[in-house]
Amino acid sequence: MPDALLLPDLIGALPLPTLAIDRNERIVAMNPAAQDLLGAGLQGRNFVTGLRQPALVEAVEQCLSDRKPRMAPYLAGDAGRSTTYDVSLRHMENHGFLILSFQDVTQLAQAGQMRRDFVANVSHELRTPLTALMGFIETLSGPARDDPKARDRFLGIMADEAGRMNRLVGDLLSLSRVEADERVRPTVQTDVTEVLRTTLRNLTPLASDNEVTLKSDYGEAPMLILGDRDQLLQVFTNLVENAIKYGGSGQQVSITTETNLRDPALRGPAVRVMVQDQGPGIDALHLPRLTERFYRADNHRSRALGGTGLGLAIVKHILNRHRGRLRIASKLGQGSTFSVILPLDSEGN
Template sequence: MPDRALLPDILAALPLPALAIDRNERIVAINDKAQSLVATGAVGRHFVTVLRQPTLVEAVENTLQDGKPRRAAFLAGDVGKELTFDVTLRMVEATGTLILSFQDITHEAEAGQMRRDFVANVSHELRTPLTALMGFIETLSGPAKDDPAARERFLNIMSGEAERMNRLVGDLLSLSRVEAEERIKPTTSVNLTDILTITLRNLNPLAVDNDVKLVAEFGTDPLPLRGDPDQLLQVFTNLVENAIKYGGKNNTVEIKTETSLRDPALRGPAMRVSVVDHGPGIDPVHLPRLTERFYRADSHRSRALGGTGLGLAIVKHILSRHRGRLKIMSELGKGACFKVILPLDGAEV
């Protein structure tokens, strides 16, 4: 049939990987994209020896039999990554062939997995304090009903667990708001000096309680930026609070600013704010994952200090909205430096 001879050129013109199977169940045409995906030398071979995956093989058999269009999943391996494809199957009666086209939906599959992991993590984080609260309530209603000392001790623990849940819910709501606004670039002019000053003033009581000295290594001159003042305050509050808590007692935390006319990270004028502590530091193996949701370098210590595992994820999304960057540098025994890089007012990023 003359139309059959056009199949290779038709498939080559398609932007997606595609192949054609005739009624004899042989592959009669395949474009380069599909060839690199499934196998070389596929033309002339039975489709089962090329496609192999049971779900897709069954869909091909059924469509060849009844001619009805179908969709099926196809998984392919790449270097260090698994790719997911949505395969559309459609018969072309004029040529008596079945056309398969492969659409890469890996990002959608990964997004779905991230959502499932996020729900599982939230459920786990909430279940622990809820289980503790239910246990203490049961104890206070029974064995410790008439024990004032036990009641006071348990109520203090219950208060701490309730506060932990409240912080987690607050961070979840904050993360949701930040993600919703992430693509909206701030237009308000703010003074970074004022934001840093307010941050240190608000956290000074916490620093005093932890025997930590806050050292402001920036002047009083205005540092103009385009930004959301509340979100930037949240960024520096999170970073300085972490430095106070994890830097250890009888230490200092320095907050430094530096202006760069052409910052290599943003390729333009930028302001760098460094929050430096002199604590035990972080193993470099953890640094690439610190901004992931619920990732903790030290889970036990983080929970003991009231951490939810969401703070740095929130920081990352806020800086993304501000077209900024976060760099983390640390070595064990040498403290940590969290560096925020923000474009200066008027800089295009």
């Protein structure tokens, strides 16, 4: 059985921050990871001077009293970054030492917070159209029952709100699918030129309705990559559709491409597809967060144009699967450029 002389060596061999407390409530051993976390010079001192946080101090006191195992939280902060630990407290029977080990669970805590935020955002996005629908149904069942003009107007609004919910559910399902496939790299050769042609053909009616001119410059030569054609079509459809809607009526949307044998973003052969609009631009403050779920630079305008706040998040996950990148450049009053960078298939080009 290990004795007190072996304790520092045993604790020092453990990868997690670990320390030992004796019956006299003093820290008798710490490994280097624990010293980095809590600070050096604590050995031989009362544990309260090193741990300090009430929840953990209380757990230590209870364990020293009843010798039952426990878990307690510990929060650490350094240079603006907070770290969450789960602390395991276990008593060494026959030796009187209490062993504390600190497990970093920051990513789990962040994932849990992301799930809670996601549910809250979805609930918020659905609540508005649902409330509108319920209100109009109540009105049509009562005061507007025999008012043909009001009925037609309310039914039109209800159709818009139902369409908004349908788009949101569709984007949620799409986001779920692309996240599930994100780690599975595509193996089928796909022609980016053909995908762009299909995208522009599909969006020409929308551009016409918005009095927007689509200008393309990518030639006829194939640009082959290993990619999922349907997902890439979704990427370019999303970007060009956004450019049409947010660029403004009477403006131009340009779609251009270029290939590089060594693209600085991918450090290898790549194709860049640039979608440029002549709209009002986006404040630099918003650029880093545009691919976050439900983040909108202009909430009111985005909702008015039918946006769900998920389009660029879907684009990001699809490009992650393709080992690609999304670059966004914009200045207020000077439009925006969304650049998709995809690795070329060197064997097919």
